[in-house]
Amino acid sequence: MKHTLSVLVENKSGVLARVAGLFSRRGYNIESLAVGITDNPEISRMTIVVAGDDHVLEQVTKQLNKLIDVIRVSDLNPDESFERELALFKVKVDKGSRSEIMAIVDVFRAQIVDVGLKTVVVAVTGTGDKIDAIEKLLHNYGIIEIVRTGKIAMNRGEKVVKIN
């Protein structure tokens, strides 16, 4: 069972090492991790995807809360939140395939962000499933390189994960 944690931390050096170290030391697996600054420049947000049952998640949450630099930990309910990832695909092209690739890009509301003689770079945002799907289609043309971000996620509606 995967859980998405939205974690507010002090924006200080070494915080990522504390969080990452905690996961490895206690034997929890990070599936993905994304860090970015919040509207308050002193605070960063980590979106951490972790696999485990309720017992593991309870321990992860408690151990994270014990870190002095961790301000808030929130387990996002998948039914009440949405998630996004960004991926870049560098794909081989030739005269024959260019239009087909552009058609796929249209369907997925992706973008072509770089065009070369033999390659294009496709940028796509969406859920992990959507990105997996476009990857599968682009695979037929020959993917040279993939760069994927970690997942970021947010509650729907008025609910927020902020410091009080």
Next chain:
Amino acid sequence: MSKKTRMTGAKAFVESLRAENVEVIFGYPGGVLLPIYDELFDADVKHILVRHEQAAVHAADGYARATGKVGVCIATSGPGATNLVTGIANAYMDSVPVVAFTGQVPRPMIGNDAFQEADITGITLPITKHNYLVQDVNDLPRIIKEAFHIASTGRQGPVLIDLPKDVTTDEIDFEYPEKVELRGYKPVIRGHKNQVKRAAHIILNSSNPVLYVGGGIISGDASKELLELAQTINAPVTTTLMGKGGFPDTSPLCLGMPGMHGTKYANFAIQESDVLIAIGVRFDDRVTGKVDSFAPNAKVIHIDIDPAEISKNVRVDIPVVGSAKSIIKMLTEFIKESKQKVDTSPWIDKVNTWKTQYPIHYHTDDKLKPQYIIEQINEMYPDSIIVTEVGQNQMWAAQYFKFTKPRTFISSGGLGTMGYGFPAAMGAKMAYPKKIVFDIAGDGSFQMNSQELATVVVNDIPVIVAILNNGYLGMVRQWQELFFDHRYSHTTISNSVDFVKLAEAYGALGLRVTEPDQVGPALKQAVDSGRPTVIDFVVESEENVSPMVPAGAAINEILDLEVKS
């Protein structure tokens, strides 16, 4: 101090220690610490120069355990800092408030593999409650204030502050902050009232309750409250190694220690309990044995200041997070207010039958037995502070000394650090110069930090080291005897050193005892001398710690290992 004064970081360091009312620090100088040591030269904070940095952190730890105050140590960069690591891990495992300062190479050189550089904040990340690398001298007073606050509140633990040399020479308008503001650190102190009510309800409906209590009783200053709770519900109490002294061993309700080398009756009582009231404990494997078979019929109430301990090893029915003192008080009040009464007298009768049937015992004959030495110390000097090393010496001290007050038993529990006892005894003696302080040692453990004989002699810290010298690394030998067919692989250390001459070489008093009737006179001579003393008790070599639960067994599957020579 409300007025700001211009001073160096080194001076600000000393002023901050004064503001924290630090009486003594244990340390060892080095290149990057020169500015700080120059300030310490005529500061009114007492500094004890140890002979190895490991002893500095153990001494700070022993001081903290004896007093409840924060222990402070300092070591230089690189090897000085890494020599603290074992002691920091030790304090972390046993939740001891220690603030460790380390020197660091100047900021522009950090990361360049400079001379005596080590990434000590990286190294100690998993073994500190928190740590800091000071990047700006203006942060120094705030960081020191936070460090003492973090170390001494909530679940206590060690905090490390790494001080680059150039930070200690930079100047600051010094003002020590009055408050700490840490939005990510708010320990829960008061227990949830409804949870405590639920706990009271369960206790009121129990017939076989057992109190299983640990170090949280001592660090939480809750021994008085515990005694009242135990008497109110008339429940037997088992104290873990860390909880020794938190409940009087002399009370008729006391079951002694649970677990691997606990009493049979403590283990039987846990196994037959219907409610287990766990306070300030962490269900360590040395206590639970086979976890699945631990307290199989009990509803478990777990009171702890650290929410992460709840349901970590054993599933808990009623968790209550907060300080032991306030929660026990609240719990006792609810129980007293209730019209319902608990009748535990049949249960107490049963427990008392076990106590009579299976007392802690050893085979007495004309040989010098280690257990007898502990009993003699107890009889002659019952108000001593007993510090131990790790291994058989530690278990015998825990089994045979009757502790009646908190902070009188000081021992490395979680990490099991050989070499801890002697420097920790030094720290305890610094805190209480008038108390008699014994280090119950093994001939193996003592040799891990025996160089501190120099420190205790030079600074006149008269601790008494009682070496239970059996010529073996005794606990490991015991396991080899039982589980490895008597193959004593590398556990024989007899004749490695003449401890009497070693003591004398440092200027301490050295005594040797080989016969039971010499024990009393030697103890008296050591105490009366007022000098640092090493007593080499040459004891029965293959004595075992008994009883014993083999690793992985349920705690009621407990063996008698009495050695009849």
